[in-house]
Amino acid sequence: MWCNREVPNSIPPANAQPSTQPSFSPLYQQIKTLLVRSLQGGEWRPGAAIPSEMELAARFKVSQGTVRKAIDEMAAENLLVRRQGKGTFVATHAEDKTKYRFLRLTPDEGGPAGMQRRLLDCRRMRAPADVAQALALQAGELAVQVRRLLLAGEQPVVLDDIWLPGSLFQGLTAEHLNTHRGPMYGLFEVDFGVRMIRAEEKIRALAAAPEEAELLALPPGHPLLSVERLSFTYGDRPVEWRRGLYSTASHHYRNELS
Amino acid sequence: MWCNREVPNSIPPANAQPSTQPSFSPLYQQIKTLLVRSLQGGEWRPGAAIPSEMELAARFKVSQGTVRKAIDEMAAENLLVRRQGKGTFVATHAEDKTKYRFLRLTPDEGGPAGMQRRLLDCRRMRAPADVAQALALQAGELAVQVRRLLLAGEQPVVLDDIWLPGSLFQGLTAEHLNTHRGPMYGLFEVDFGVRMIRAEEKIRALAAAPEEAELLALPPGHPLLSVERLSFTYGDRPVEWRRGLYSTASHHYRNELS
DNA sequence: GAGTGGTCTAGACCACCAC
DNA sequence: TGGTGGTCTAGACCACTCA
Numbered sequence: 001m002w003c004n005r006e007v008p009n010s011i012p013p014a015n016a017q018p019s020t021q022p023s024f025s026p027l028y029q030q031i032k033t034l035l036v037r038s039l040q041g042g043e044w045r046p047g048a049a050i051p052s053e054m055e056l057a058a059r060f061k062v063s064q065g066t067v068r069k070a071i072d073e074m075a076a077e078n079l080l081v082r083r084q085g086k087g088t089f090v091a092t093h094a095e096d097k098t099k100y101r102f103l104r105l106t107p108d109e110g111g112p113a114g115m116q117r118r119l120l121d122c123r124r125m126r127a128p129a130d131v132a133q134a135l136a137l138q139a140g141e142l143a144v145q146v147r148r149l150l151l152a153g154e155q156p157v158v159l160d161d162i163w164l165p166g167s168l169f170q171g172l173t174a175e176h177l178n179t180h181r182g183p184m185y186g187l188f189e190v191d192f193g194v195r196m197i198r199a200e201e202k203i204r205a206l207a208a209a210p211e212e213a214e215l216l217a218l219p220p221g222h223p224l225l226s227v228e229r230l231s232f233t234y235g236d237r238p239v240e241w242r243r244g245l246y247s248t249a250s251h252h253y254r255n256e257l258s
Numbered sequence: 259m260w261c262n263r264e265v266p267n268s269i270p271p272a273n274a275q276p277s278t279q280p281s282f283s284p285l286y287q288q289i290k291t292l293l294v295r296s297l298q299g300g301e302w303r304p305g306a307a308i309p310s311e312m313e314l315a316a317r318f319k320v321s322q323g324t325v326r327k328a329i330d331e332m333a334a335e336n337l338l339v340r341r342q343g344k345g346t347f348v349a350t351h352a353e354d355k356t357k358y359r360f361l362r363l364t365p366d367e368g369g370p371a372g373m374q375r376r377l378l379d380c381r382r383m384r385a386p387a388d389v390a391q392a393l394a395l396q397a398g399e400l401a402v403q404v405r406r407l408l409l410a411g412e413q414p415v416v417l418d419d420i421w422l423p424g425s426l427f428q429g430l431t432a433e434h435l436n437t438h439r440g441p442m443y444g445l446f447e448v449d450f451g452v453r454m455i456r457a458e459e460k461i462r463a464l465a466a467a468p469e470e471a472e473l474l475a476l477p478p479g480h481p482l483l484s485v486e487r488l489s490f491t492y493g494d495r496p497v498e499w500r501r502g503l504y505s506t507a508s509h510h511y512r513n514e515l516s
Numbered sequence: 517g518a519g520t521g522g523t524c525t526a527g528a529c530c531a532c533c534a535c
Numbered sequence: 536t537g538g539t540g541g542t543c544t545a546g547a548c549c550a551c552t553c554a
Contacts, residue, residue, distance in 0.1 A: 284543085286542075286543085320544085322544090322545090323543065323545085324544080327542085341552090342551050342552080343551035343553080344551080344552060
């Protein structure tokens with residue numbers, strides 16, 4: 001048994017430049033990049049297990065510890081889920097225990113309760129300029145607009161206005177959305193191969209316009225939370241823009257600062 | 259040189275029970291607990307360096323890697339800050355590069371700009387029941403109430419109503435607050451030894467009451483963001499309750515979902 | 517050059533899970 | 536019982552900082 005070895009990295013450092021900017025990229029970061037690329041390319045479907053740490057270590061010719069560090073970071077970013085004794089799995093919205101990972105609206109009393117959906121609209125049309133820009137749509141490319149209500153019991157609570165790139169969501173119809181059970185982001189994964197990784201939200205207060213007020217069963221001018229969300233998939237590619245109008249009479253938007 | 263050793267942990271496992279609930283606590287978690295306790299006890303002041311990984315490893319009789327993992331987690335929780343080549347430091351609000359870690363209000367255009375403070379009020383009084391409960395105040399214990407405005411240029415943007423446990427903030431006066439430069443949480447650290455670790459916020463939309471509207475230079479009834487914040491120090495102890503009313507005409511509350 | 521954190525390795529052992 | 540992730544160790548070497 002030998003304890004000391006001085007074998008250098010089997011993978012040559014990706015940046016052997018003498019003194020340029022990027023300066024250095026650790027092995028585990030390179031591994032991580034390769035893994036993300038595999039996720040992006042669909043090598044492993046959402047919910048499926050990826051190879052074991054030992055297998056990946058062998059594949060990439062690095063030690064288990066290095067693979068481990070790469071996976072650790074990806075798990076911290078919610079790209080992967082580790083389950084001791086079972087394996088490491090591609091994160092998915094379809095069967096997420098932590099449901100409502102992206103819906104931060106919570107009843108003032110009691111835990112997060114399920115909400116009913118009511119689809120209002122689903123059609124393909126040209127997106128407004130700001131939305132088109134946010135989604136980086138090609139000139140003339142159509143978008144899918146979805147409008148819907150979320151109800152807590154009988155009470156409408158959320159009015160969502162959702163825009164998706166037409167090219168990615170070819171077969172999306174009202175029928176499709178109405179038939180589907182479970183989170184919408186789950187449907188996006190399973191039927192369109194689009195997985196939402198992270199999102200940025202901008203929150204404002206505004207007065208309800210007449211049409212919005214009616215849909216939310218509130219008097220016109222009633223204060224609402226406006227939540228604009230831009231969602232990204234792998235590679236920081238924007239793939240959804242939405243604006244939610246939240247009625248905060250009996251609910252609030254919860255957030256954790258740290 | 260020996261490569262195999264079977265010396266058990268020098269620190270006996272904190273839970274040697276045969277089969278009870280807690281089931282297991284890894285060494286690095288125990289180290290972490292000890293480190294947090296040292297922070298809490300003020301062994302190292304905010305901004306100061308903690309001992310090196312090697313020193314800590316020696317002190318706790320574990321390997322550097324184990325200390326490392328403990329510190330990694332604490333850095334991820336913003337308790338510590340690592341600086342390569344220099345050391346590991348106790349996180350502080352006083353000199354935070356990432357200023358406004360807790361203020362999520364951002365101008366619609368341009369990067370986060372500094373805001374002016376205007377103190378309205380600072381007095382000791384009995385807290386409303388809900389605040390007293392949130393802060394776990396003793397029966398009859400007084401609280402410090404601070405009211406203030408934040409202004410972007412000439413425009414008032416935030417009206418804050420802040421409540422602090424009187425016992426922890428004995429010497430806090432308006433003079434004190436007015437003299438101080440830099441983030442208020444920095445003052446809390448330096449002058450009162452109270453460090454804010456994390457916070458929970460509840461966000462709602464509401465209509466401005468007359469007095470609030472006047473202070474924010476808005477018409478009464480104008481929609482505002484109401485941001486209730488409960489802040490915690492070490493050991494999840496609540497030490498501040500505040501409600502901010504945000505004018506979102508030219509600003510928004512930004513949030514990142516992941 | 518000395519000291520710090522950062523990376524990487526190899527190997528042992530433990531806890532959990534499924535068959 | 537075998538495979539998976541989880542913990543822990545020891546040691547080598549690298550990158551960064553500062554005197």
